[in-house]
Structure formats: structure tokens, C-alpha cells
Amino acid sequence: MAGSDTAPFLSQADDPDDGPVSGTPGLPGPLGNPKSGEPEVPDREGLQRITGLSAGRSTLIVAVLCYINLLNYMDRFTVAGVLPDIEQFFSIGDSSSGLIQTVFISSYMVLAPVFGYLGDRYNRKYLMCGGIAFWSLVTLGSSFIPRERFWLLLLTRGLVGVGEASYSTIAPTLIADLFVADQRSQMLSVFYFAIPVGSGLGYIAGSKVKDVAGDWHWALRVTPGLGVVAVLLLFLVVREPPRGAVERHLDSPPLSPTSWWADLRALARNPSFVLSSLGFTAVAFVTGSLALWAPAFLLRSRVVLGETPPCLPGDSCSSSDSLIFGLITCLTGVLGVGLGVEVSRRLRRSNPRADPLVCATGLLGSAPFLFLALTCARGSIVATYIFIFVGETLLSMNWAIVADILLYVVIPTRRSTAEAFQIVLSHLLGDAGSPYLIGLISDRLRRRWPPSFLSEFRALQFSLMLCAFIGALGGAAFLGTAMFIEGDRRRAQLHVQGLLPEAGPADDRIVVPQRGRSTRVPVSSVLI
Numbered sequence: 001m002a003g004s005d006t007a008p009f010l011s012q013a014d015d016p017d018d019g020p021v022s023g024t025p026g027l028p029g030p031l032g033n034p035k036s037g038e039p040e041v042p043d044r045e046g047l048q049r050i051t052g053l054s055a056g057r058s059t060l061i062v063a064v065l066c067y068i069n070l071l072n073y074m075d076r077f078t079v080a081g082v083l084p085d086i087e088q089f090f091s092i093g094d095s096s097s098g099l100i101q102t103v104f105i106s107s108y109m110v111l112a113p114v115f116g117y118l119g120d121r122y123n124r125k126y127l128m129c130g131g132i133a134f135w136s137l138v139t140l141g142s143s144f145i146p147r148e149r150f151w152l153l154l155l156t157r158g159l160v161g162v163g164e165a166s167y168s169t170i171a172p173t174l175i176a177d178l179f180v181a182d183q184r185s186q187m188l189s190v191f192y193f194a195i196p197v198g199s200g201l202g203y204i205a206g207s208k209v210k211d212v213a214g215d216w217h218w219a220l221r222v223t224p225g226l227g228v229v230a231v232l233l234l235f236l237v238v239r240e241p242p243r244g245a246v247e248r249h250l251d252s253p254p255l256s257p258t259s260w261w262a263d264l265r266a267l268a269r270n271p272s273f274v275l276s277s278l279g280f281t282a283v284a285f286v287t288g289s290l291a292l293w294a295p296a297f298l299l300r301s302r303v304v305l306g307e308t309p310p311c312l313p314g315d316s317c318s319s320s321d322s323l324i325f326g327l328i329t330c331l332t333g334v335l336g337v338g339l340g341v342e343v344s345r346r347l348r349r350s351n352p353r354a355d356p357l358v359c360a361t362g363l364l365g366s367a368p369f370l371f372l373a374l375t376c377a378r379g380s381i382v383a384t385y386i387f388i389f390v391g392e393t394l395l396s397m398n399w400a401i402v403a404d405i406l407l408y409v410v411i412p413t414r415r416s417t418a419e420a421f422q423i424v425l426s427h428l429l430g431d432a433g434s435p436y437l438i439g440l441i442s443d444r445l446r447r448r449w450p451p452s453f454l455s456e457f458r459a460l461q462f463s464l465m466l467c468a469f470i471g472a473l474g475g476a477a478f479l480g481t482a483m484f485i486e487g488d489r490r491r492a493q494l495h496v497q498g499l500l501p502e503a504g505p506a507d508d509r510i511v512v513p514q515r516g517r518s519t520r521v522p523v524s525s526v527l528i
Contacts, residue, residue, distance in 0.1 A: 196333015
């Protein structure tokens with residue numbers, strides 16, 4: 001059966017011979033009785049015959065993947081929830097604090113292409129199991145580091161990137177091989193709900209567990225136990241579907257992986273992939289900066305306003321801002337992801353460029369609200385929270401849509417590699433360096449002013465204003481994506497259907513049957 005996990009760990013997870021028999025009932029158009037060359041959406045029975053998995057089992061698999069995605073982001077932002085305590089414990093400044101997240105993201109970014117390559121060729125379920133088990137072990141170990149070994153905390157946070165790279169590059173491709181069209185968009189929206197919700201839970205868990213236990217180290221011991229549950233669920237529930245089977249005709253040859261360099265060349269020539277990845281890089285820059293620094297900024301704002309006492313050496317930092325910001329992140333994530341998917345779905349009926357246009361609107365709209373949140377912080381903390389709420393809602397509209405864009409402009413055998421290199425690009429130029437950069441700018445500004453709580457607040461305020469500018473640049477990249485999205489999507493569809501062979505640099509023609517014989521015609525004539 002196609003859905004079984006009979007493939008060994010280091011072998012192809014989906015045998016080309018595992019597909020259904022030609023003419024299978026329940027599959028519309030060319031997936032059952034051939035009607036036309038245009039790909040059609042299989043019904044529920046058709047999907048079950050193709051994947052070997054029932055609709056309920058496929059939905060359960062998505063639920064497990066969503067739980068693990070939530071757990072990944074919860075662990076990532078638990079550190080941000082207790083960052084003032086970590087600064088006090090290790091006696092470090094803003095630049096060193098930003099380095100904690102930068103080291104993690106850098107490791108994650110470097111390892112993503114490795115797991116992307118493996119995910120396109122080997123059993124994805126076992127790759128994820130191994131990565132998450134390792135991540136859980138390292139996270140637990142990071143909670144026992146003594147105060148004179150800050151470098152060891154950096155090392156362990158870097159090793160956590162192994163687990164996240166093994167999961168983030170692979171999980172969306174499993175969803176793509178289980179569902180198509182609007183079903184896929186809906187499942188991706190559920191999957192990406194976990195990013196803001198998990199991030200918010202990370203702040204909440206970090207701050208509340210620290211308060212209950214009286215020690216910030218216990219905040220890092222929550223997610224490893226949940227990680228063990230995640231590995232068990234992956235092993236017992238998740239089944240490996242055949243790659244790309246739900247999207248191709250039965251009379252077309254199965255897709256086979258090409259060389260890694262061929263994959264990279266094809267992705268580099270895909271303008272929708274490149275530009276949407278640049279737009280997502282801006283999202284990563286802004287969210288990475290806010291994720292680490294927003295609670296600390298809000299705490300400093302309250303200190304300047306006289307609403308809370310400052311953090312003094314040797315004392316635990318008492319503030320409700322991590323909890324409030326976590327709740328805002330959860331709520332705005334659910335609203336933003338859901339709003340983005342629904343608006344995009346409705347606009348697609350009249351505008352095939354709806355996806356990148358919605359992403360551009362979200363980023364361009366969030367920039368002024370984030371700027372207002374920063375400028376109002378010295379006058380009213382309530383106004384700051386309101387502007388953060390609106391800005392994060394607009395920013396969250398991008399998550400599921402960007403993933404959907406990648407899945408329909410890239411062919412199935414390159415999707416894990418595409419996911420990996422989108423991660424590399426977005427983190428290399430985005431949240432790998434943005435927390436450290438914001439902290440570095442803040443430290444440099446503080447040295448220019450007399451030491452005071454006001455100078456600490458102003459330094460972080462001015463450095464975070466960079467986020468609004470980067471967000472506007474990301475919106476421009478998504479507007480560029482809208483110019484190419486229709487052609488790139490059609491090319492991917494034709495390739496999956498076997499109508500567009502791999503072309504060399506000088507070959508932009510495809511084979512189209514005409515009156516019983518094949519005729520080579522330019523791609524542009526088909527795309528029109």
C-alpha cells in the first residue's frame with residue numbers, strides 16, 4: 001500500500017510502482033476517466049485511493065504535525081519569556097542576549113539544506129523522529145548550565161537547531177502530498193496557526209513556570225517532556241504518502257528526484273520562489289526581532305513610566321509583559337493566519353495573483369502600526385499594546401500563504417529542498433541576525449548617552465524602528481512576486497502532469513500532442 005512505511009530509513013520512501021491503477025473510479029478527469037490535460041481536484045475517495053490513507057487518518061496526521069510545530073515554536077520563544085532573568089543570571093548585555101537567538105537560528109539555517117536534501121529522497125517520518133528526539137535531549141541539557149558557562153548555553157541552543165531543521169523543512173511537504181487545492185490551503189492554515197500560538201505559549205510558559213518554580217531553569221524543562229510525546233505520535237500515527245501522486249495524471253510517469261545542483265538551478269530560475277522568499281525574509285526579520293525584544297522593551301517602557309520597579313542585579317525581574325505579549329501573539333496569530341487564508345481564498349476567484357497581493361498588503365500595513373507602537377511606548381503602554389495587536393495581526397497574514405505559494409510553484413520532488421533554502425535565505429538575512437543586530441545597535445546607542453533607565457529604553461526603541469523599514473521592503477518583494485505567480489504556477493502544473501520535461505538553459509519548449517503526434521511549442525504559447 002502506498003501509505004505504508006515499508007521503506008527503510010535510507011531508501012526511497014515512495015516507490016513509483018505504488019500508485020493506483022489507471023482508470024480508478026472516484027478520480028475525476030485525467031485521474032479517472034481521462035477528460036482533458038488540465039489537472040483536476042480528486043474527491044475524497046480519490047485522495048484515499050491515491051495516498052492509501054483515509055480522510056480521517058490524513059487529518060489526524062496534520063493534527064500531529066500541528067502539535068509538533070506548536071511545540072517547536074513554544075520551545076523557541078520560552079527563552080524570550082525569561083530573557084531578563086537570563087541576563088541577570090549570566091551577567092550579560094543586550095548584544096550577548098541577542099546572540100542566544102542568533103546562534104540557534106544560524107544552526108537551524110545551516111542544517112536546513114541537509115534535511116531538505118534528505119527529505120526529498122528518504123523516509124520523512126524517521127528523519128523527523130530522530131531530529132525531534134535529539135532536540136528534546138539537548139533542550140533538557142541546556143537547563144542545567146552553571147552561570148559561569150554562558151558559552152555552553154550558546155552551544156546547546158545551537159544544537160537545538162538540528163531538531164527544528166529536521167522538522168520544518170519536511171512537515172509541509174507531507175501535507176502537500178495528502179491534500180490538494182483548497183483542502184491543502186485549509187490544512188496549511190491549521191498547521192501555521194501553530195507558529196504564533198506556539199510562540200505565545202512559549203512566552204506564557206516561560207514566565208509562569210518561572211514564577212511557580214521560582215527558578216527560570218524550569219521553564220526550559222517543559223518542552224522536552226512534550227517532545228517525547230511528539231516522537232511517539234510521529235512513530236505511531238504518521239504514515240508516508242507517495243510524493244506528488246495527488247497532483248499528477250495516472251498516465252504520466254512518476255516524478256524522480258534530480259541532482260541537488262539541478263534542483264538549485266531550477267529554484268534560482270523560479271522568480272516567484274525567489275521573490276516570495278525575500279518577502280518572507282522580511283517577515284522573519286521583523287518577527288525575530290519582536291519575539292526576543294518586545295517583552296524587554298515593554299518592561300523598560302513601564303520602568304520609564306514609573307509603573308514597575310527596574311530589574312536590579314541579583315533580583316528576579318517581575319513583569320507581566322511576557323504573559324501579555326504571549327497572549328497577544330497567540331490571538332493575533334489565529335486572527336492573522338485565518339484572515340489571510342480566507343481573504344486570499346475569496347480573492348482567488350477573481351484574481352489569480354491574490355496570494356502575493358494579500359502578503360504584500362499584510363506587510364505594508366503592519367509597518368506603520370509597529371512604528372506607532374514604538375513611538376507611543378513612552379506615553380501610553382495601552383496604546384502600544386493596541387498598535388502591536390494590529391501590527392502583528394497584519395504580519396501574521398503571511399504565514400500559511402507563503403507556504404502555499406512555495407508548494408504550488410515548486411514541483412513535489414524539490415519541495416523539501418525549496419523549503420530548506422527558503423529557511424536559509426529567510427534566516428540568513430532575517431531572524432538569524434536581527435535579534436543580535438537590534439541588541440548591538442541598542443548597546444552602541446546606550447554608550448553615547450549618560451547611563452539611566454531612560455537611555456536603556458530609548459536605545460532599544462530606536463533600534464527596533466528598523467523593523468518597520470524592513471517590513472516595507474518585504475511588501476515590495478511580494479508585489480514583485482505577483483508579476484510572475486501565474487506563469488510559475490502553470491509551469492509547475494505542466495511539469496507534474498508530464499507535459500513539461502526538464503529543460504536545459506537554451507531549451508524553453510515543451511511537448512504538446514497534436515493529432516496523434518508530438519509537437520514542440522514555446523512555453524509562452526501554453527502559458528497564455
